[in-house]
Amino acid sequence: xxxxxxxxxxxxxxxxxxxxxxxxxxxxxxxxxxxxxxxxxxxxxxxxxxxxxxxxxxxxxxxxxxxxxxxxxxxxxxxxxxxxxxxxxxxxxxxxxxxxxxxxxxxxxxxxxxxxxxxxxxxxxxxxxxxxxxxxxxxxxxxxxxxxxxxxxxxxxxxxxxxxxxxxxxxxxxxxxxxxxxxxxxxxxxxxxxxxxxxxxxxxxxxxxxxxxxxxxxxxxxxxxxxxxxxxxxxxxxxxxxxxxxxxxxxxxxxx
Numbered sequence: 001x002x003x004x005x006x007x008x009x010x011x012x013x014x015x016x017x018x019x020x021x022x023x024x025x026x027x028x029x030x031x032x033x034x035x036x037x038x039x040x041x042x043x044x045x046x047x048x049x050x051x052x053x054x055x056x057x058x059x060x061x062x063x064x065x066x067x068x069x070x071x072x073x074x075x076x077x078x079x080x081x082x083x084x085x086x087x088x089x090x091x092x093x094x095x096x097x098x099x100x101x102x103x104x105x106x107x108x109x110x111x112x113x114x115x116x117x118x119x120x121x122x123x124x125x126x127x128x129x130x131x132x133x134x135x136x137x138x139x140x141x142x143x144x145x146x147x148x149x150x151x152x153x154x155x156x157x158x159x160x161x162x163x164x165x166x167x168x169x170x171x172x173x174x175x176x177x178x179x180x181x182x183x184x185x186x187x188x189x190x191x192x193x194x195x196x197x198x199x200x201x202x203x204x205x206x207x208x209x210x211x212x213x214x215x216x217x218x219x220x221x222x223x224x225x226x227x228x229x230x231x232x233x234x235x236x237x238x239x240x241x242x243x244x245x246x247x248x249x250x251x252x253x254x255x256x
Contacts, residue, residue, distance in 0.1 A: 028056030
């Protein structure tokens with residue numbers, strides 16, 4: 001397996017559930033900032049944060065390597081089980097909780113639908129279950145900003161990725177590819193049987209409420225949280241409200 005940057009949070013809590021944090025399309029361990037630690041402290045759980053290949057300090061994507069249109073399926077169905085096994089995590093005996101953001105939330109949903117006995121519950125922040133025009137337009141604008149030096153976007157992202165072009169173009173190129181425009185995981189959602197919590201910011205330029213409303217329609221055990229004055233990153237824009245919502249959801253179920 002390629003070198004995968006990963007960090008454990010409170011690994012000594014061996015009798016507490018494990019929460020695995022799955023980052024967004026331009027994310028990494030560092031870009032979660034302090035949210036995983038705050039979450040694990042608030043919930044008294046263990047945590048595992050990692051950067052996918054091509055991101056953070058993990059093995060970079062080769063310059064000629066392009067993520068295929070089904071890359072999120074591959075991450076959920078192939079990579080995650082192998083990664084868990086490599087770390088000695090027995091997901092049948094100790095099913096994890098998946099907390100994903102954006103692409104990471106979509107990966108969590110696909111994993112939950114594919115391996116219903118190997119997950120305890122899931123939390124999806126700003127997930128993508130289908131393509132929306134607003135998403136593609138925002139990514140197009142992001143590409144322009146990345147390639148415009150005066151915006152400093154590339155310089156800012158380079159703080160979080162050893163190979164910033166690997167991260168940016170790995171994400172951007174697949175999302176803007178023709179093959180990806182039919183991406184849709186709604187047919188998988190009725191197979192999700194675990195408890196689910198889905199969150200969307202009202203000011204998210206990368207997606208509308210149709211994303212989490214669609215999850216609730218097809219996996220009706222899902223509880224929704226819609227956050228005002230919140231963009232695409234609830235854990236950064238509204239961390240206190242997000243933690244309060246997660247805590248209330250968990251408490252209503254008797255804990256994580």
